[in-house]
Amino acid sequence: MEALAVAAALGFLILVRLDGSAGDEAQEAAAVRALLVRLLGPGPAADFSVTVQRSLAVESGLDTYRLSGGGAEKPVRVAGSTGVAAAAGLHRYLRDFCGCHVAWSGSQLHLPRPLPSVPEELVEATPNRYRYYQNVCTHSYSFVWWDWARWEQEIDWMALNGINLALAWNGQEAIWQRVYLALGLNQSEIDEYFAGPAFLAWERMGNLHSWGGPLPHSWHIKQLYLQHRILARMRSFGMIPVLPAFAGYVPKAITRVFPRVSVIQMGSWGHFNCSYSCSFLLAAKDPMFPVIGNLFLRELIKEFGTDHIYGADTFNEMQPPSSEPSYLAAATSAVYEAMITVDPAAVWLLQGWLFQHQPEFWGPAQIGAVLGAVPSGRLLVLDLFAEIQPVYLRTASFQGQPFIWCMLHNFGGNHGLFGTVESVNQGPTDARLFPNSTIVGTGMAPEGIGQNEVVYALMAELGWRKDPIPDLGAWVASFASQRYGGSHRNAEAAWRLLLRSVYNCSGKACSGHNRSPLVKRPSLRMNTTVWYNRSDVFEAWRLLLTTTPTLANSPAFRYDLLDVTRQAVQELVSLYYEEMRTAFLKKELIYVLRAGGILAYELLPALDEVLASDRRFLLGSWLEQAREAAVSEAEAHFFELNSRYQLTLWGPEGNILDYANKQLAGLVADYYTPRWQLFIAMLAKSLSEGVPFQQHQFDEDVFQLEKAFIFSTKRYPSQPQGDTVDLVKKLFLKYYPHRMTGSR
Numbered sequence: 155m156e157a158l159a160v161a162a163a164l165g166f167l168i169l170v171r172l173d174g175s176a177g178d179e180a181q182e183a184a185a186v187r188a189l190l191v192r193l194l195g196p197g198p199a200a201d202f203s204v205t206v207q208r209s210l211a212v213e214s215g216l217d218t219y220r221l222s223g224g225g226a227e228k229p230v231r232v233a234g235s236t237g238v239a240a241a242a243g244l245h246r247y248l249r250d251f252c253g254c255h256v257a258w259s260g261s262q263l264h265l266p267r268p269l270p271s272v273p274e275e276l277v278e279a280t281p282n283r284y285r286y287y288q289n290v291c292t293h294s295y296s297f298v299w300w301d302w303a304r305w306e307q308e309i310d311w312m313a314l315n316g317i318n319l320a321l322a323w324n325g326q327e328a329i330w331q332r333v334y335l336a337l338g339l340n341q342s343e344i345d346e347y348f349a350g351p352a353f354l355a356w357e358r359m360g361n362l363h364s365w366g367g368p369l370p371h372s373w374h375i376k377q378l379y380l381q382h383r384i385l386a387r388m389r390s391f392g393m394i395p396v397l398p399a400f401a402g403y404v405p406k407a408i409t410r411v412f413p414r415v416s417v418i419q420m421g422s423w424g425h426f427n428c429s430y431s432c433s434f435l436l437a438a439k440d441p442m443f444p445v446i447g448n449l450f451l452r453e454l455i456k457e458f459g460t461d462h463i464y465g466a467d468t469f470n471e472m473q474p475p476s477s478e479p480s481y482l483a484a485a486t487s488a489v490y491e492a493m494i495t496v497d498p499a500a501v502w503l504l505q506g507w508l509f510q511h512q513p514e515f516w517g518p519a520q521i522g523a524v525l526g527a528v529p530s531g532r533l534l535v536l537d538l539f540a541e542i543q544p545v546y547l548r549t550a551s552f553q554g555q556p557f558i559w560c561m562l563h564n565f566g567g568n569h570g571l572f573g574t575v576e577s578v579n580q581g582p583t584d585a586r587l588f589p590n591s592t593i594v595g596t597g598m599a600p601e602g603i604g605q606n607e608v609v610y611a612l613m614a615e616l617g618w619r620k621d622p623i624p625d626l627g628a629w630v631a632s633f634a635s636q637r638y639g640g641s642h643r644n645a646e647a648a649w650r651l652l653l654r655s656v657y658n659c660s661g662k663a664c665s666g667h668n669r670s671p672l673v674k675r676p677s678l679r680m681n682t683t684v685w686y687n688r689s690d691v692f693e694a695w696r697l698l699l700t701t702t703p704t705l706a707n708s709p710a711f712r713y714d715l716l717d718v719t720r721q722a723v724q725e726l727v728s729l730y731y732e733e734m735r736t737a738f739l740k741k742e743l744i745y746v747l748r749a750g751g752i753l754a755y756e757l758l759p760a761l762d763e764v765l766a767s768d769r770r771f772l773l774g775s776w777l778e779q780a781r782e783a784a785v786s787e788a789e790a791h792f793f794e795l796n797s798r799y800q801l802t803l804w805g806p807e808g809n810i811l812d813y814a815n816k817q818l819a820g821l822v823a824d825y826y827t828p829r830w831q832l833f834i835a836m837l838a839k840s841l842s843e844g845v846p847f848q849q850h851q852f853d854e855d856v857f858q859l860e861k862a863f864i865f866s867t868k869r870y871p872s873q874p875q876g877d878t879v880d881l882v883k884k885l886f887l888k889y890y891p892h893r894m895t896g897s898r
Contacts, residue, residue: 179206182237185390189241189310193256194263201269203229204240206392211235211279217318218279219243224251225271236392239280242316242618246278255636256314257607259770260709262639278618280316281586284595285617286536286558287312288321290467290505294355294800295567295602295814299779299793302383309384313391315614319558319595321465322388322395323358325381328374329457333449334405343407345369351783352796359470360403361423365430365805366796372785378457385458396503397454399464399493400447402436402485409434416440418475425809435468435475438488447492455496463534464493465503471511479523486527494532502528506557507538509545518549525553536560537585538599541577542664546585551592559585560597561613563666566814567602570668571691571721573609573657579622600666602814604770608633608649608657626653637710645705648697648718655686655694656721672727672758673815673826675808675856676833677849678735682728692890695722699886702879712878716768719882720817723761726889727753734834743841750834758827760885766819766871767878773820774870776801791867798864801825808857820870825863829856 183206190199203223210218210233217239223231230247234240248254248263251270255262300308312320327348334344349357350366351373357363388395408415416437423431436443451464466489474482493500509516525533535557537545546557559582563573585593596617598610611633615623623629630653631646638645664685671680698715705711730753737745765771780797784790802825804810832855840847 179208181390182206182392183240185237186240186244186313189313190244192310194265198265201229202244203231204244205233206235206237206240207233208235214279216279216281216283217316218277219246221247221272221276223272224269226268227271230269230272236318238313238316238318238391238393241313241391243278245314247272249636253636253639255710256311257637257710258311258604259607259713262637262708262710264639280618281620282593282595284319284558284597285316286319286560286595286597286599287317289538289562289599289601290321290323290359290465291355291601292603293321293323294352296604298351299783301783302380305380305384306387309387312393316617317393319394319396319463320388322381322384323398324384325377326358326398326454327354327369328378329450329454331374332453333446336449337408337446338411339405339407343405347405347407350796351793352800358398359467360401360420360433360435360472361470362426362430363405363433365426366799370789372789376783381458389461394461394463396463396465397458397460399466399489399502400450401466401468401489402438402443403433404436404446406434412442415442420472420475423471424805426805430805438484443488444492444495447489448496451493451496460497462497462499463501463503467505467508469508470505471508473512473515477515477520479519482520482523483527486524490528490532501532501534503534503536505538506535506545509549510539510543521549522553525549525555528555530554531556534558534594536597536599538562540585541574541581543662544581544585546588551588551590554592556592556594558595558597559593560599562599562601563609564600564602564605565665565667567604568668568815569605569720569817570670570724571606571652571656571717572659572666572668573606574659574664575609575612575626575653575657576660578609578613579616579626582616583622638705638708642701642705644697645701648694651690651694651697655690659685668815670724670728671731672724673817674812675853676830678738678847680731682732688725691718691722691725694718695886696890699883706879713768713770715882716764716771716878719764719885720761723757723885726757730757734837738837738841741841743838746834746837746841750837754827754830754834757889758822758830761817762819762822762827763876764878764881764885765817765822767874767876767881769872769874771818772870772872772874773818774872776816776818777870778872795864802864803860808860824866824868825860828859832856832859
């Protein structure tokens with residue numbers, strides 16, 4: 155009976171989505187052909203024939219592509235059951251037959267001539283219904299300042315990687331503004347409620363309000379425009395955009411308009427006080443709950459249309475006011491009922507992070523209350539951190555509700571080489587083999603993108619594989635070959651070393667959050683332990699440098715060389731910090747000054763200089779994105795302030811200090827380096843005066859430096875300076891021989 159119930163739930167979900175997403179075959183094929191032209195240019199694109207045929211998926215009901223032709227038998231024929239499937243088939247051909255590579259940092263698209271033939275017709279079906287992408291936080295950490303040109307690139311990347319389910323949350327504040335005005339709030343009350351652009355993700359989940367705001371009027375106009383273009387392009391490929399729904403959080407001003415409304419003030423979040431957190435949650439049984447939920451969804455659908463899947467998170471990192479199952483069931487049911495009243499075909503996409511984040515609260519009864527409050531198949535759960543802490547294992551596959559196995563990977567959009575490739579490779583297969591499994595897809599849910607591209611290439615490929623990749627070493631060697639446009643023995647050896655070290659973390663201790671001392675406020679209690687041999691990173695660094703004579707003109711190689719150099723410097727910072735701390739504890743001032751001097755006055759400036767040689771590692775580029783999103787100088791200053799806060803203090807008092815840390819030229823020079831210089835000076839003063847180091851005093855003093863950086867009006871270059879290869883060689887020759895063995 156249990157297996158039958160599971161099958162029924164999955165069947166209902168799939169039926170709902172297939173009925174709502176038939177689309178137009180010709181339109182989807184045209185969208186993929188237009189993608190081909192953007193990717194390859196009109197000439198090479200003419201060598202491909204693209205069709206979309208729903209009949210390809212008749213037997214399995216799952217996205218399928220078919221490849222044939224090429225060589226003397228022109229053109230290369232790509233067919234897919236949807237536009238996304240056709241784009242994924244195209245990507246498969248470019249990657250596996252042509253040795254090409256498509257990535258955030260830049261693509262390698264040197265096509266062989268003539269185009270290679272497909273020896274036998276290749277037909278591939280995905281093992282699951284969905285390939286999901288994004289995290290609510292991605293919109294703030296990575297997408298916040300994007301224009302349409304950047305969104306167009308991303309949606310192309312999504313299509314090529316087979317993504318068919320993704321959040322589309324731009325423009326929702328404009329809809330909320332209409333709803334709040336209709337309910338009787340005034341504009342100033344609405345302005346006081348919305349968070350700033352760089353912090354909207356957490357206002358949307360009820361964690362924050364007001365911080366970094368208000369939103370300018372122009373923001374709403376531009377985001378509405380963007381959302382229409384994003385949705386049109388996603389739908390043209392046959393993707394399913396996930397729109398937002400009402401999760402229950404309301405502005406405090408609701409109580410002015412409706413004095414008898416029942417609201418609950420939640421606890422604080424992220425070390426913020428109630429000026430910016432302690433959000434107001436509308437009681438599930440209050441008559442205004444369905445009114446607000448219905449108003450919002452009706453206005454949203456009127457503006458944007460719908461694909462019937464909606465995202466809402468009521469208790470994301472927010473402990474509910476009651477652990478009683480009846481309360482949790484009622485709160486969950488209220489959100490769902492508000493959806494289906496407007497859209498009877500609604501499916502609720504829920505981030506399962508709440509069950510993982512507070513396991514002491516979310517026991518079996520509490521989880522069961524939430525999962526059981528929505529009919530089977532109408533709740534689609536993201537097992538958001540499944541590569542490290544899968545929740546499906548301890549919830550009997552979410553008690554029959556369908557779920558998507560997700561790799562979260564990165565927190566805060568940090569730099570820092572990191573991955574859990576073994577568990578990522580094996581995880582989806584294990585989930586499918588789990589008794590009475592309700593898995594319906596795989597997903598990538600990073601808080602921030604634009605880093606560790608090898609991990610995302612792996613996860614995207616696994617979305618189309620029924621079994622794990624049998625030899626990850628061979629796979630990563632192929633990855634390097636595709637990325638650089640040919641096989642290079644030392645480069646491939648470097649990637650194998652990285653695969654077995656930084657990319658092979660395992661166990662619950664792993665996290666995608668970079669906690670290197672380089673990017674943390676200094677103290678004498680910093681953790682420098684790592685799960686790998688640092689010598690592997692240093693040797694990979696050396697091996698990459700040996701390939702510069704042949705690969706120096708490859709943009710992807712130059713990016714990787716810089717990224718591995720950045721990681722090697724991060725390791726060196728830890729080692730010099732350990733020397734400095736040991737010397738301080740032994741009261742050896744001369745050695746404190748020697749190790750500290752190298753760290754803060756030589757190593758970090760050298761790192762900043764290397765980072766400055768690549769536009770992808772420039773603070774100036776980051777801040778320019780923010781400024782270009784503005785329509786006036788005052789607005790540009792406001793957006794830049796939002797961006798500087800997010801990178802550093804996050805909140806007004808360092809509430810989530812350094813969470814979104816980045817290693818960018820300018821940020822290293824003017825934020826991280828002055829902190830280290832002050833720390834070393836205060837350590838030396840402590841030893842010379844014979845008094846204990848006063849961490850509290852240091853924290854107060856360094857906070858002034860951190861705030862000074864945020865409020866600085868200094869402009870940073872948005873164009874690279876210097877040659878990456880020459881600067882890396884210089885840095886390598888200075889430090890590598892002295893740190894050849896590394897340490898754990």
